[in-house]
Amino acid sequence: MCGIVGLFIKDKTLEPQLGALLAEMLVTMTDRGPDSAGIAIYGGADDGIAKITVQSVQPDVDFASLAADLGAAIGVAVSLRRKSSHAVLEMPMDQLDAARAALSALRPDVKVMSAGDNLEIYKEVGLPKDVASRFEIAQMSGTHGIGHTRMATESAVTTMGAHPFSTGPDQCLVHNGSLSNHNSLRRTLVREGMTFETQNDSEVAAAYLTQKMKEGANLGEAMEASLSDLDGFFTFVVGTKDGFGVVRDPIACKPAVMAETDQYVAFGSEYRAMVNLPGIETARVWEPEPATVYFWNH
Amino acid sequence: MQTFDLATRGLRELNQTLHALRGTTNETAWEIVNAKGSHAIAVGVDAPLDITVRGSTGYYCAGMNKQATIRIDGNAGPGVAENMMSGRVIIEGDASQYAGATGRGGLLVIKGNASSRCGISMKGIDIVVHGSIGHMSAYMAQSGNMVVLGDAGDALGDSLYEARLFVRGSVKSLGADCIEKEMRPAHLAMLAELLERGEAGHKAKPEEFRRYGSARKLYTFNVDNAAAY
Numbered sequence: 001m002c003g004i005v006g007l008f009i010k011d012k013t014l015e016p017q018l019g020a021l022l023a024e025m026l027v028t029m030t031d032r033g034p035d036s037a038g039i040a041i042y043g044g045a046d047d048g049i050a051k052i053t054v055q056s057v058q059p060d061v062d063f064a065s066l067a068a069d070l071g072a073a074i075g076v077a078v079s080l081r082r083k084s085s086h087a088v089l090e091m092p093m094d095q096l097d098a099a100r101a102a103l104s105a106l107r108p109d110v111k112v113m114s115a116g117d118n119l120e121i122y123k124e125v126g127l128p129k130d131v132a133s134r135f136e137i138a139q140m141s142g143t144h145g146i147g148h149t150r151m152a153t154e155s156a157v158t159t160m161g162a163h164p165f166s167t168g169p170d171q172c173l174v175h176n177g178s179l180s181n182h183n184s185l186r187r188t189l190v191r192e193g194m195t196f197e198t199q200n201d202s203e204v205a206a207a208y209l210t211q212k213m214k215e216g217a218n219l220g221e222a223m224e225a226s227l228s229d230l231d232g233f234f235t236f237v238v239g240t241k242d243g244f245g246v247v248r249d250p251i252a253c254k255p256a257v258m259a260e261t262d263q264y265v266a267f268g269s270e271y272r273a274m275v276n277l278p279g280i281e282t283a284r285v286w287e288p289e290p291a292t293v294y295f296w297n298h
Numbered sequence: 299m300q301t302f303d304l305a306t307r308g309l310r311e312l313n314q315t316l317h318a319l320r321g322t323t324n325e326t327a328w329e330i331v332n333a334k335g336s337h338a339i340a341v342g343v344d345a346p347l348d349i350t351v352r353g354s355t356g357y358y359c360a361g362m363n364k365q366a367t368i369r370i371d372g373n374a375g376p377g378v379a380e381n382m383m384s385g386r387v388i389i390e391g392d393a394s395q396y397a398g399a400t401g402r403g404g405l406l407v408i409k410g411n412a413s414s415r416c417g418i419s420m421k422g423i424d425i426v427v428h429g430s431i432g433h434m435s436a437y438m439a440q441s442g443n444m445v446v447l448g449d450a451g452d453a454l455g456d457s458l459y460e461a462r463l464f465v466r467g468s469v470k471s472l473g474a475d476c477i478e479k480e481m482r483p484a485h486l487a488m489l490a491e492l493l494e495r496g497e498a499g500h501k502a503k504p505e506e507f508r509r510y511g512s513a514r515k516l517y518t519f520n521v522d523n524a525a526a527y
Contacts, residue, residue: 270335289432
């Protein structure tokens with residue numbers, strides 16, 4: 001069992017509340033996943049500035065002079081905004097690849113949670129309410145976001161085993177379920193050049209979608225392909241720079257409820273997660289069909 | 299009318315209050331407000347109460363119900379009226395997975411759609427769905443009746459025993475050992491009565507339905523035991 005929440009804002013006036021709404025949804029799903037929690041927020045403007053969210057087990061040491069060290073290594077100004085065990089590094093978009101390469105040389109133990117134009121991912125072991133407050137999620141604004149509360153089945157309870165998983169620029173995935181062909185699929189993806197941080201099945205699903213999109217598929221096409229190539233139980237919620245998608249396996253035993261109003265599209269593992277959203281009483285509420293891809297774009 | 303506010307008094311107190319009403323009571327009319335998707339609302343009631351739940355419910359609402367009429371003024375989460383024994387459960391909106399699963403008696407009415415596995419392993423319950431039902435519905439259904447005014451999803455009645463299935467719309471596919479059967483006058487009469495009780499008498503006529511049942515090839519059906527089903 002795990003809990004998933006997602007919110008895709010359609011009405012710009014709601015964007016400043018994205019973090020607050022999503023954090024509340026996440027905490028409601030604590031019963032479904034008290035091991036660890038994570039949240040992905042798409043918040044940046046299209047301003048040519050890239051973001052890398054990093055995590056460290058010794059942030060005082062690792063983050064102390066990181067912005068200066070990284071800036072010196074790639075020859076441009078880099079800023080660092082720390083939040084607890086995580087930090088967001090910002091640099092010009094065209095320096096993103098150079099910055100990632102320099103980062104792994106300068107701080108080999110620092111983990112990259114996400115990289116891209118506007119995605120930030122925060123995830124840690126612990127109760128969802130503690131994770132949400134530690135990273136001040138409620139204060140964040142954005143266009144769309146995804147959250148996950150984890151009850152581990154397929155790999156250890158660690159920071160890197162928490163969701164969301166990000167395996168490509170501005171891409172992330174959360175998963176409720178378990179995959180049975182993830183080991184063979186991981187081997188195939190490694191041959192195609194993907195790298196993996198964990199032994200987790202959900203990371204394989206994320207990497208699979210990234211690979212499909214690298215080959216030219218859009219989010220909807222990549223999710224459609226996952227229905228034939230992934231074996232097991234899954235409800236996935238996926239984020240891209242401007243999109244938000246949902247797909248369930250053909251058996252569809254992992255729960256999912258969606259709600260849509262003029263202001264937003266929301267996803268919850270249970271209806272409970274959505275009861276405090278504005279206008280939920282009159283929202284169109286439905287259960288996504290099995291083996292059917294849903295996605296929305298800004 | 300007794301009003302119970304779940305937001306202030308909580309689930310445990312609700313179910314304890316309703317369980318204390320076993321046998322005779324004159325507090326028969328109940329309204330539960332602020333359901334907000336909570337789990338296990340009005341589970342295990344065993345008294346002739348008339349309960350209305352305002353808002354949508356989470357898992358297992360009205361499970362194991364005996365005698366009571368429980369109306370959900372919203373949508374129902376997974377496992378609504380699971381293992382119902384008697385009484386009635388009426389859902390004004392949609393129902394999630396495995397509505398009425400393993401139900402042994404009583405009547406479940408879903409005015410919207412039901413998703414997958416509706417009536418799975420039903421054992422005597424009657425289910426009337428005004429809308430459509432999802433895949434794997436009536437899986438291993440043993441006895442009772444399921445009436446669907448809309449369509450049925452994949453694998454209807456897979457590994458069916460002796461439940462009767464009536465579908466007015468299309469059936470995406472039939473499960474193993476489930477076949478269409480002749481609609482005889484006795485079935486039409488039964489269907490008319492079920493539609494009436496299921497608050498659907500004005501929406502459909504018995505002649506518009508097709509009947510599905512077990513081909514009796516998959517399980518070891520013995521005609522000498524027919525009366526037991």
